[in-house]
Amino acid sequence: MTHSDPFTHPMDNIEVRPLRFDYTKIEMQDPVWSRSNPLFSIYINALGIHVPYFERFLVMAFRAVRDNIDNEILRKDVTSIIGQEAHHGRNFIEFNKFLMQRYPEVEALDQRAKTYFETRLQKDSQKQKIGYIAGYETFTYLGGMIILEGYDKWMKEADPVTRSLWLWHQVEEVEHGAVAFDVYQYFYAGNEWYRKWMIVKSLSHIAYETWLAYFPMCKKEGYFSSPFKAAKAIGFYVNFSYQLAKNALPVFSKKYHPRTHQEHSFKQNEIAVGWRKAYSKGEDLRDLNNHAVEKLS
Ligand SMILES: [Fe+2]
Numbered sequence: 001m002t003h004s005d006p007f008t009h010p011m012d013n014i015e016v017r018p019l020r021f022d023y024t025k026i027e028m029q030d031p032v033w034s035r036s037n038p039l040f041s042i043y044i045n046a047l048g049i050h051v052p053y054f055e056r057f058l059v060m061a062f063r064a065v066r067d068n069i070d071n072e073i074l075r076k077d078v079t080s081i082i083g084q085e086a087h088h089g090r091n092f093i094e095f096n097k098f099l100m101q102r103y104p105e106v107e108a109l110d111q112r113a114k115t116y117f118e119t120r121l122q123k124d125s126q127k128q129k130i131g132y133i134a135g136y137e138t139f140t141y142l143g144g145m146i147i148l149e150g151y152d153k154w155m156k157e158a159d160p161v162t163r164s165l166w167l168w169h170q171v172e173e174v175e176h177g178a179v180a181f182d183v184y185q186y187f188y189a190g191n192e193w194y195r196k197w198m199i200v201k202s203l204s205h206i207a208y209e210t211w212l213a214y215f216p217m218c219k220k221e222g223y224f225s226s227p228f229k230a231a232k233a234i235g236f237y238v239n240f241s242y243q244l245a246k247n248a249l250p251v252f253s254k255k256y257h258p259r260t261h262q263e264h265s266f267k268q269n270e271i272a273v274g275w276r277k278a279y280s281k282g283e284d285l286r287d288l289n290n291h292a293v294e295k296l297s
């Protein structure tokens with residue numbers, strides 16, 4: 001396994017791809033963008049609101065420590081994750097503005113996330129920042145795997161632009177899924193309990209922030225108009241959050257490394273491989289219709 005072969009392992013060859021998505025092209029301007037599973041699109045929209053502010057937090061925290069890393073490969077990977085997350089942040093902050101048109105509550109949640117991460121950037125110690133980022137990135141990577149492997153279930157029939165946004169994001173989250181872990185190990189190897197505590201803390205934060213947005217969004221979309229629909233919406237939230245937590249269990253092992261995560265080790269996702277190859281050939285991946293996605297896998 002080397003960094004020179006781009007497709008040997010899903011985490012090889014981290015590439016910064018400066019895509020910008022045009023949300024004015026979203027079909028009917030409807031934020032419930034997955035017809036395969038509308039609740040999935042509401043959940044992932046809700047989860048995504050605070051994410052760009054975490055991504056900015058990561059960019060600033062990693063820029064501050066990059067020059068203290070005396071390992072050329074890791075330093076290069078840190079530069080790559082900074083580049084990827086900076087572009088994610090830009091696109092997701094714009095997506096929040098799109099969501100605000102339908103859900104006015106998003107404006108306050110967006111501001112809340114911005115304030116939270118800016119405060120933490122100022123007040124937290126380096127260990128707190130690196131630990132939190134390693135914990136949080138566990139779930140962006142696992143979420144990436146869950147979404148890519150369940151592609152048909154989640155978004156086989158979906159709006160092309162929003163689906164493309166999430167494909168891009170999840171492919172890249174998997175690609176750089178080991179970097180934050182490696183940075184934590186570089187500085188704090190041996191602090192295993194702190195690493196584990198940060199996993200619990202970050203998942204709690206993700207789940208709570210998602211709920212704060214998921215509830216008003218489901219309400220707006222009429223899910224609380226009947227007990228049956230409400231149970232379905234709450235059930236989806238509980239089940240997806242549980243999937244994230246369950247997939248994180250191996251992360252608590254002392255021997256864990258993202259590259260050898262037991263369920264995903266060396267397993268290549270066909271869509272992700274096809275996506276990366278298509279990008280390297282210069283194809284436009286910002287507006288993928290069903291046919292274009294089929295061609296990827
Ligand atoms: Fe990201």
Ligand SMILES: [Fe+2]
Pocket residue numbers: 085137140173176
């Ligand atoms: Fe990430």
